[in-house]
Amino acid sequence: MNKRPAKKNVRETALELLETIDKNQSYSNILLNHAINKNQISDKDIGLLTELTYGTLQRRMSLDYFLQPFIKNPRKIESWVMHLLRLTLYQMLYLDKIPDHAALNEAVEIAKKRGHKGISSMVNGVLRNVQRQGVKQISEITDPIERLSIKTSHPKWLVKRWVEQFGYEETEKMCELNLTAPTQTARVNRIKATREEVLAQLEDEGFAAKASPFIPEAIHSLRGNLAHSDAFKSGLLTIQDESSMLAAYALAPGSDEIVLDACAAPGGKSTHISEKLGNTGKVIALDLHDHKVKLIADNANRLGLENVETKAMDSRKVQEVFAAESFDRILLDAPCSGLGVMRRKPDMKYTKKEADLLHLKKVQINLLRAVSPLLKKGGILVYSTCTVDKSENQEVVTAFLQEQLGFEGDESLKERMPEAVQSLVNSYELQILPQHIGSDGFYIACLRKKVQ
Incomplete structure (x- = not known):
């Protein structure tokens, strides 16, 4: 035997x-x-x-x-x-x-x-x-870039790059925070319950959680994995980082609108948009892989959302499937280096190369080119990533706006953001660093298609 x-x-x-x-x-x-x-x-x-x-x-x-x-x-x-x-x-x-x-x-x-x-x-x-x-002692290292690199275990090329983009002090804060465990955060499904009701139910179940000071529908777990709660299983909660909840705020869909989420898996943002639509209109959620599309559908079903339609396809080919100017709003949460989520995936620090960022920049611009013709005139296009690097964020958006003269930055973005993060908005852009609200690093640019 x-x-x-x-x-x-x-x-x-x-x-x-x-x-x-x-x-x-x-x-x-x-x-x-x-x-x-x-x-x-x-x-x-x-x-x-x-x-x-x-x-x-x-x-x-x-x-x-x-x-x-x-x-x-x-x-x-x-x-x-x-x-x-x-x-x-x-x-x-x-x-x-x-x-x-x-x-x-x-x-x-x-x-x-x-x-x-x-x-x-x-x-x-x-x-x-x-x-x-x-x-x-690490303090024996005389070069400040190398010292910070060794002290916080971030590759030297990345520390150097961030110091050039954000300055030494902000880079040090970000690298230090990347050594700590992230807080689990969740989004309350306000179609089904209020935040207070969900917090009370979690307490009854033996979990400890508190209301987020940053986002009205967010909660922070203090004890226990909220994904194991009955509140989660019955569709009152979605596990989601607070920074990525801001994408739906930037998009701000109105009742009965048709929204495209072009790179949607696992569905956190699609379902948030659906909840903001109040189960009206339609969210078309795309992803390249069938198993990931199933995740989106499963999440929507668990949350009791009936206005999410999923499709497995390459978003670079959307123009072959959808008519021009057929969406009121579009979210492109683009594939990226993920440098904003290092606390969750620390191994990433040792596998990413500087050359990866250049390749991703090309993919990101091509995706913007592919989805932008599908937006109605006067509509909103939100470009987002979970990285902090300017080459994948501001540089991509600037290049797109220079090429696509029919788009402009939407400077009303600040008005739509939760009050606690409004001070971080710069014109039509928002760059969240991990030290700002204790979340992942995340970038949002809000663009409007000109009517004329």
Whole structure:
């Protein structure tokens, strides 16, 4: 009879996750959920597993800087051993609850189980030397860009780029915040209930949540995953970051209008637009992949929304399917580098390249060219991304406006925004940095098609 493979403990699971993320360049948030289910991690250990995995990923460059003096030839060390050393050093330096000796002993046991005696001896030696001698100070780095890069584990090219775009102080705030766990936020479906009613129901269910100070229909989770609540299952809530809720505010659809959401999965913005329409009119939600389109439809059904129509297609080909000037409003939440969501996907810091941004810029402009003829005269086109980089944001919109003389920036954008974010609006644009309201980084440009 075949034995079932032994379940891995929390640290073994974290190590396996770090290896898989590195090897496959897969997103950590997806793999973490899979690992929790596969290894039947208990509720009390999920928090530790998340902390170990995300924390080690978040601070990888700092950890390598600290380990470097203690490792003679890092290139000869197998990748899983480097991950084990980082994981253990993270516990020793950043987690007060775990005694150094416990973290160290477990690392040696894992090394024995997975490797030979030489590996476990090396792991033991490196970690005991760190424990005895302490780590070198990041403050010793004289170049301010490199120092911030190592201190916050952001690649040097990205720190340099952000300092040029936002200045050192704002870049430092953004990089520091990217090391912290994001707050889970949710949007109340105001077709079904008020925010106060939903907060009361969540309290009855044993969750702790509070009203957002920024967005009237948003709530912040203080304890518990709101996606596991009955309020979520019965369609009173959508899990969504607050910054992306602002896209529907910028669009501000009126009753019975026909709206196109050109890159819609998983449907957070489509369903928000539908709710703002009060279940009138129609939202046509497009995405390239069938399984993603199904997600949008499933979300709309859960929320009890009947005015969302989904279609799997490449949005660059919309003119082959829809007539010119057939939509009152269009949202293009364009594919982007995702540099605004690094707190959720910390592994992204080590896989993105500067050249990726140039390629994306071309895709984004082509999408704007494709969808813009479908907008009625006087209609609103909202371009949004979950990045903070100017090449994908302001530069794309400026290039589009210079090319398409039938469009202009809509300077009434500020009036439609929630009061708490109005001061961040600059003419027809809004760039949210993570430190502004504690959300993801997000960009919105609001454009109007000229009547004449």
